[in-house]
Amino acid sequence: MKLKRDPECTSCRLHETAEHVCLLGTGPAQCDTMIIGEAPGHREDDSGRPFVGPAGRLLREILDDVGLDDKKIFITNAVSCRPPKNRHPSTTEIKACRTWIQRQIEEVEPSFILLLGNTACQSVLGKKGITKLRGRAITEDGVTYVPAFHPAAILRDPTKQATLEADIKLFRDLSQGRSNKQEGFNPISVDTPQQFADMIKDLNGTVSFDIETTGLYPWEKGARVQSIGFGTKTTQWSVPLEHHTHRPWPTKLHRTMVRHIGRRLRDCSVVAQNGKFDCLWMWVHYGVRWEISFDTMLAHYALDENDRHGLKYLSQVFYGAEDYDLNPINAEWPEMYIYHCWDLYYTRRLRFTLGRKLNEDPTVKAVFQHIIMPCSELFLDAEYNGATIDLTQFGEADKYLTERIAEAKHKLLTCGEECGQDWSNVNWRSPQQLAKILFEDLDVKVLNPSKDDLTKTGNKSTGESVLKRVQHPIAQSLLDLRGANQQMSFFIKGWEPFLDGNLLHPNFKIHGAVTGRPSCQHPNLMQVPRDSRIRSLVTAEPGWEFIEADLSQVELRIAAELSGDERMLETFLKGEDIHWQTAIREIARTGDRADLVISTAEKLEPSNPSCSEYGEAIQVLLRHGPKAAIKINPAWKDIRKKAKATNFGYLYGMWYKKFVTYARDNYGVTVTEAQAKASRSDYFNLYKELLPWHKRQIRFVREYGYVTTLTGRKRRLPAALAKRDSWERKAAERQAINSPVQGFAAEWNLMAAIQLRDEYRRRDVKILGTVHDAILFRVRKEMVEEVVTRVLKIMERPKLLDRFGIKMSVPITAEAAIGPWSQGKELDEWLASR
DNA sequence: GATGCATGCGCG
């Protein structure tokens, strides 16, 4: 190398302590690949060569393993002098040394650079955050950079070794040209009838499909499809439709062109990235309902639910693609269609890469094929159908909330006057201002304060849990104001921008949750308050009925199935209520509420003389169940609700200490730690198989790093593989218990929804969404009886279970409510009221 | 003005 080191360099403080100043890299004078580490270690300082310590040995081992010859790579460091012991180079030192690393890059002229650790990334890319940067290549000015963990990080945390190896393999593949060739990229802007005809002829076999739009919501005013595109083996065709500058095709031709293409696509295997989005736009804007046979985003979700699934990201990860992103909303056509064609190109390539990966994991592939992909069709319908909103009642709810907000604000101001404070300019939503008023101006004390009363950043919390215990009249008004404000901004102001007439079209994300649950946004239909004044805004148009069909206590039933717990199974087989069982047993254990227990029992069995005895009264309550007891005294409703939360908490690994705060915040009940401990151990004594099942899950996840649902869907939890006990590992272990339950419950509900959609035509049954363990849909009035009867059958045993060979010993049951959401009636009642 | 994080809370 011509470049000479400068042993007299004084551009940063490091020259004062380093034994050798300015140690440059070694390797071929000019070569295509370079590795940049952090700074010389003491071994390098002695020998003058980089990467000779333990980290260097590890690096060379991995390079050797993946088949890279370290002698053919130029190896150097971002900083050329050794920092003092136990210290990383500072930002100033990195900056000072940047000239040296840049000169080395200029002289060696590599096309591929492996960046080891944060320092190298910061120095060369100007970016920090190796955890996020790693795993994908970044190409700038013709040089491809691959950020990876520094081998020294692996010495500290060996679980990262596989990640480093994968990243070095990516570096190898890219530098050896194995996958970053862009063969077959042949973008065409379809501007003439001849080009259109050529495109139609070319639509064969596997075709990627993608559209560019002016926004994300097809019902938005002025929303337009700018172009539609198709990628084949040899060519990417981008057809401009309503682009703001380039419009070679008259608008009146668009529908004909679209139909023409649609006919061709019927014989193709259509691939898309989040195809539900593109299909929805095509349906709304051109009235065609196209189907996707392979969705690359969803395939990647099935393969790694923890990762990101964006197209640009995947293209970088798998093919080292350059960042070709641009803002498609106002781009000029020449840039736009190239961008569009890259999308088409990489989507089609991903089809094959991800397809191969799915083939390596047949159970995951089955979930993808039979649940995830059909969900795409299910939710496409749901989004198109939308949720019908009662606009008259919408106004009423607005008025009601406005009044509630005004009332709460008024109370707060009056309160302030009484305390001699002027609060007219206070922003009650600001935690800072509120904390100042509460804890400084008023100096209020919190009842039974706990360490949870501080926020993560150490501030005094003004959350619900604290407010409920604040002994000051403003606390209640604050809670009222918060609730009303939130409901107002969520459901009145939040919905308005999405209203399409009286319809809301929420977006369902099939890949929304790591467990397999879908999520929902814009707006989120799954978080509509249960307060019937808000929830019943969701209803049906004249001639139709709104129906919610939900699975009963499905997660607990699945937990019973998976754990094989005899008592739980028995409870469900007998058709008893699990939350009620827990509630009554908890009461009986503590001997609490004797008056309520005995008085209710006496009314339930007036002719039974032993009801006045506590033990017998408990048996009577267990026999009669919650409905009868609540009828006699509504207090039982709350007691059952409390037990429900207890059931879930303990089931998923809640610790007794949390139960103390939980009981306090939700029920104002003071439970001592000893009582909480007893309650927890009583729970696991009652359901004896739960803890052994927890242990089985933990053992499995610690060995394999993942767990599965009964369908074979994987929940990957690499944190569970850590050798050292840590909070992260514990969290992963709890997820290993929760995910198979939550995930399978969601899958069950989705299997049922898919089947419901298959069995009826859209003109009779319109599904508008799912809410975890429930299906929401509208039915033509005259078909209500038939469809409700059928949907309950489907939900109790969707036929897709057979494909996965699933046999259940616990019964799964469902119920349906007919009528505006939260105000629905059971079928019998509905029939009688007609 | 855009972005990211924290807080707080709605749902299952």
Add this chain to the structure above:
DNA sequence: AAAGCGCGCATGCATC
């Protein structure tokens, strides 16, 4: 021993 899980959204606030 910082031991329930899974989401989305509005607001405030610090940061560039």
